[in-house]
Structure formats: C-alpha cells, structure tokens
Amino acid sequence: MACVSPDGKPTESGAKMLHAIKSGLGTPEEIAKDARLPLFRVRSGLRELAQAGLARQKGDKYELSPEGAELLDTLPA
Amino acid sequence: MEEVKEQIISLPRLSEPAPAFEAVTTHGVLKLEDFKGSWLVLFSHPADFTPVCTTEFMAFAEIFPELQKRGVELLGLSVDSVSSHIAWVRNVEEKTGVKIPFPIIADLSKEVSLAYGMIHPGQSKTETVRCVFIIDPNQIIRTILYYPLTTGRNMAEILRIIDALQTTDANGVATPANWKPGDMVVVPPPNTQEGAEERIKQGYECVDWYLCKKKL
Numbered sequence: 253m254a255c256v257s258p259d260g261k262p263t264e265s266g267a268k269m270l271h272a273i274k275s276g277l278g279t280p281e282e283i284a285k286d287a288r289l290p291l292f293r294v295r296s297g298l299r300e301l302a303q304a305g306l307a308r309q310k311g312d313k314y315e316l317s318p319e320g321a322e323l324l325d326t327l328p329a
Numbered sequence: 330m331e332e333v334k335e336q337i338i339s340l341p342r343l344s345e346p347a348p349a350f351e352a353v354t355t356h357g358v359l360k361l362e363d364f365k366g367s368w369l370v371l372f373s374h375p376a377d378f379t380p381v382c383t384t385e386f387m388a389f390a391e392i393f394p395e396l397q398k399r400g401v402e403l404l405g406l407s408v409d410s411v412s413s414h415i416a417w418v419r420n421v422e423e424k425t426g427v428k429i430p431f432p433i434i435a436d437l438s439k440e441v442s443l444a445y446g447m448i449h450p451g452q453s454k455t456e457t458v459r460c461v462f463i464i465d466p467n468q469i470i471r472t473i474l475y476y477p478l479t480t481g482r483n484m485a486e487i488l489r490i491i492d493a494l495q496t497t498d499a500n501g502v503a504t505p506a507n508w509k510p511g512d513m514v515v516v517p518p519p520n521t522q523e524g525a526e527e528r529i530k531q532g533y534e535c536v537d538w539y540l541c542k543k544k545l
Contacts, residue, residue, distance in 0.1 A: 254357025292363040292402060293356060300357060 278313030
C-alpha cells in the first residue's frame with residue numbers, strides 16, 4: 253500500500269492527500285496539485301484511503317470520513 | 330484423445346486502446362486508467378539485478394525530467410516480485426547514486442505481460458523482452474518498440490518519438506526521417522488532383538506535390 257501503512261495509518265503521501273481534502277480540495281486533480289504528487293499516484297492513493305475507510309468518494313470528489321477526520325487530528329500538519 | 334485448448338490473445342496494435350490492467354507496483358496498486366490525461370511510456374525489462382536492465386533504468390531515470398516536461402509518465406514492468414524491485418532500485422541508488430523515480434509493475438502472474446505481448450518465447454519463456462509502449466492521454470497506443478534481450482534501448486529515440494507524436498497532434502503534420510524538434514515537418518499530401526495542383530502554389534518547400542515541408 254502506498255498511501256496506507258499495514259497498521260492502517262496513512263503514509264506521508266497519504267497524509268498529504270488527507271490534509272488537502274480537509275482544506276476543501278476534493279477532486280484528484282486539486283489534491284494532486286496541492287500535495288505536489290503525480291495525478292496517477294493520487295488517483296490510486298484515494299482508492300486506498302477509501303478502502304481503508306479514511307476517505308469516501310462523492311461523485312468526482314473525495315471527502316474525509318469521520319474516521320479519517322479523527323485520525324488526521326492526531327497527525328502533524 | 331485429450332483436448333488441447335489454446336487461448337488466442339490478440340496483441341495490441343497501434344491506434345487501438347491500450348489493454349486495461351490493475352497491477353501491484355512499487356508505488357502501490359495502479360490501474361491503467363490512473364494515467365488518463367497523461368502520456369505514458371510503459372516499458373518492460375527482462376529481470377531485476379541484470380546488467381543491461383540496470384543501465385537502462387539509470388538512463389530512464391536520467392530522461393525522467395525531460396519526460397515530465399512533456400507530460401509523460403513512466404511505468405516499468407518485469408516478471409519479478411515487488412520486493413525484488415524495491416531491493417534492486419535501492420541497490421541501484423546505493424551503488425550509483427541514481428534514484429529511480431517511477432513505479433515498476435511486479436507482474437508475477439504475467440497478466441500484463443501477456444496482454445501486451447511482452448513475452449517472446451523465442452527470446453525467453455519466462456522473461457519479458459525490452460518493449461516500449463507509448464500511450465497517449467486518451468489511452469490509445471501510439472508507438473510500439475521491441476528490443477531483444479541483448480540490446481539496451483536508446484533514450485534519445487524514445488524522447489524523439491514523443492516529440493514527433495506531440496508535434497503531429499498539435500499541428501496536423503507528419504515528421505520526416507531523422508526529424509528532431511526545430512526541423513521542417515512534412516505537410517500531409519493532398520488527395521485530389523486539384524489539391525495537388527494547388528499544393529505547389531502554397532509556398533511550401535516542395536520536392537514535388539506529394540513531398541512538401543514547412544517550418545513550424
């Protein structure tokens with residue numbers, strides 16, 4: 253897993269994506285720009301974050317799940 | 330009598346959609362559709378920790394910034410495990426200082442290799458040959474190159490092909506032999522007699538009506 257570690261916590265790039273989502277950016281393109289990650293990595297990473305229950309997809313946008321929001325509060329900004 | 334069933338796989342061809350895949354890579358699980366909107370160079374190598382492949386990976390890493398400038402992503406592949414890929418790229422960085430910045434598919438099931446016709450049994454029954462698939466932002470295959478196991482690829486040619494394809498798409502022209510950016514391009518030949526007569530008068534540099542060039 254590139255964005256979620258085996259212990260269920262986001263990796264550095266996963267955390268960057270979650271922070272971008274929290275700041276109000278929702279599409280993969282917006283998140284890629286903000287997190288300075290390649291778009292393909294973000295698309296794949298968002299799938300992982302959703303599978304891990306940390307984010308969820310609504311149409312073409314992503315939002316934090318309650319679990320993702322809670323976890324993000326424990327991570328450095 | 331035992332019935333032998335053979336699965337016939339149609340190999341990808343130019344101007345056809347690239348076969349979809351979902352694969353484990355050194356950058357996580359990637360799907361072909363994750364690359365939609367970008368150009369993609371999908372290439373296979375025979376095996377990790379082998380000499381020619383190591384020189385190629387260093388060379389791909391060297392042209393990576395040039396590819397990025399052109400909106401191109403790189404994706405490697407071989408029939409090795411993701412652990413082997415990780416160990417190899419770490420070894421390359423440790424021994425040569427070259428960091429491999431792109432993902433590599435661990436195609437142990439050979440699913441992607443077979444879909445793309447990357448295994449040529451005359452060369453090796455278990456390893457992929459040196460293939461290059463240039464896939465456009467609409468996920469259409471635009472170029473296919475095959476090199477034998479013993480011949481390392483030419484990175485300048487891969488860059489040149491991308492420049493030529495992007496120039497063709499942007500300007501509706503073709504590119505002549507040995508073309509490189511800045512050279513004159515070929516104007517598509519007219520397909521009517523009237524067009525042929527007019528072509529000569531259009532101010533292009535023409536050998537004859539069917540071979541005219543222009544500066545971009």
